[in-house]
Amino acid sequence: xxxxxxxxxxxxxxxxxxxxxxxxxxxxxxxxxxxxxxxxxxxxxxxxxxxxxxxxxxxxxxxxxxxxxxxxxxxxxxxxxxxxxxxxxxxxxxxxxxxxxxxxxxxxxxxxxxxxxxxxxxxxxxxxxxxxxxxxxxxxxxxxxxxxxxxxxxxxxxxxxxxxxxxxxxxxxxxxxxxxxxxxxxxxxx
Numbered sequence: 001x002x003x004x005x006x007x008x009x010x011x012x013x014x015x016x017x018x019x020x021x022x023x024x025x026x027x028x029x030x031x032x033x034x035x036x037x038x039x040x041x042x043x044x045x046x047x048x049x050x051x052x053x054x055x056x057x058x059x060x061x062x063x064x065x066x067x068x069x070x071x072x073x074x075x076x077x078x079x080x081x082x083x084x085x086x087x088x089x090x091x092x093x094x095x096x097x098x099x100x101x102x103x104x105x106x107x108x109x110x111x112x113x114x115x116x117x118x119x120x121x122x123x124x125x126x127x128x129x130x131x132x133x134x135x136x137x138x139x140x141x142x143x144x145x146x147x148x149x150x151x152x153x154x155x156x157x158x159x160x161x162x163x164x165x166x167x168x169x170x171x172x173x174x175x176x177x178x179x180x181x182x183x184x185x186x187x188x189x190x
Contacts, residue, residue, distance in 0.1 A: 002142075006034050006153025010143035019133025020164035026054070026132070027092045027160040027172045029184060032085050034153035035060050040144040041091075041152055044131040051145060052131045054093060056082060061119065064093060064106060066130045074124035076106050079117045085154075090173050090182055096166040097128040109169045111182040133163060160187050 004010070030041065038058050045051035049070045057063045060081045066074035074097070082089060094107040102123040108115040124130075131137055141159070144150035160172060171190060176183050 001029075001155045001157030003155055004033075004142040004152040006037075006039070006151050008151065010151065011141040012138050013141075014138045015133055015135055018135045021129040021131075021133060022098045022127055023096050023164055023166050024133060025092065025094045025160075025162040025165055025167040025172075027090070027158070027162075027167075027187075029155075029157040030089045030091055031087065031155040031157075032056065032082065032089075032153070033155070035083055035085065037153070038150050039152045039154075040140070040142065040150040041156070042132075042139060042141050043143070043145045043150075044134070044137055044139040045145045046131050046134055046137045050131060053144060054091075055144070055150060062091065062108065062110070062115070064108060066095075066106075066124060066128070068128070072122050073128050074106050074130070075120055075122040076108055076115070076118050077120040078108070078115050079119050080110070080115065082110075088157075090184070092167075092169050092172055094166050095130055095132070097124045097126065097130070099166070100126070102126075107166075112169055112173055112175060113182075114169070132161075158184055158187065160190065162190060
């Protein structure tokens with residue numbers, strides 16, 4: 001796991017060639033260290049008018065946004081809040097803009113359960129590209145692109161990004177048969 005201090009720590013990766021910009025799965029176990037502050041979990045952009053971000057907002061809701069040419073091209077803000085700094089949350093985002101079902105183009109799971117109730121829900125157009133995995137475009141973990149702000153405060157563990165795959169949440173975690181609690185599994189073969 002990595003500890004992000006909420007003030008200056010972040011990570012960066014810049015792909016040398018395009019990944020699949022229509023379909024991917026991102027997963028991480030997250031433990032929050034601060035509440036009530038806009039905190040970017042990951043972000044990427046190829047211009048000031050185009051960016052993608054997963055963040056906790058100031059209301060402690062999970063916020064996913066794909067912004068293209070100054071227009072929202074996919075957005076989900078949960079109704080549910082995440083205010084337990086002692087809890088580990090397993091968050092999975094599936095970007096599948098090639099999916100023929102509009103509601104399945106952005107899927108968000110928390111601890112193995114799909115989020116279906118949102119304060120804001122705007123599905124991307126069919127075959128809408130996103131910036132995550134775009135050649136030469138930095139993906140930042142723990143900070144918002146361009147601003148050096150929105151630093152994440154907390155822990156990220158077992159971060160997984162599956163290029164070209166709309167994975168099932170059970171590929172990334174499982175319910176313990178005895179306790180019913182969602183738990184990590186070995187993802188090394190993915």
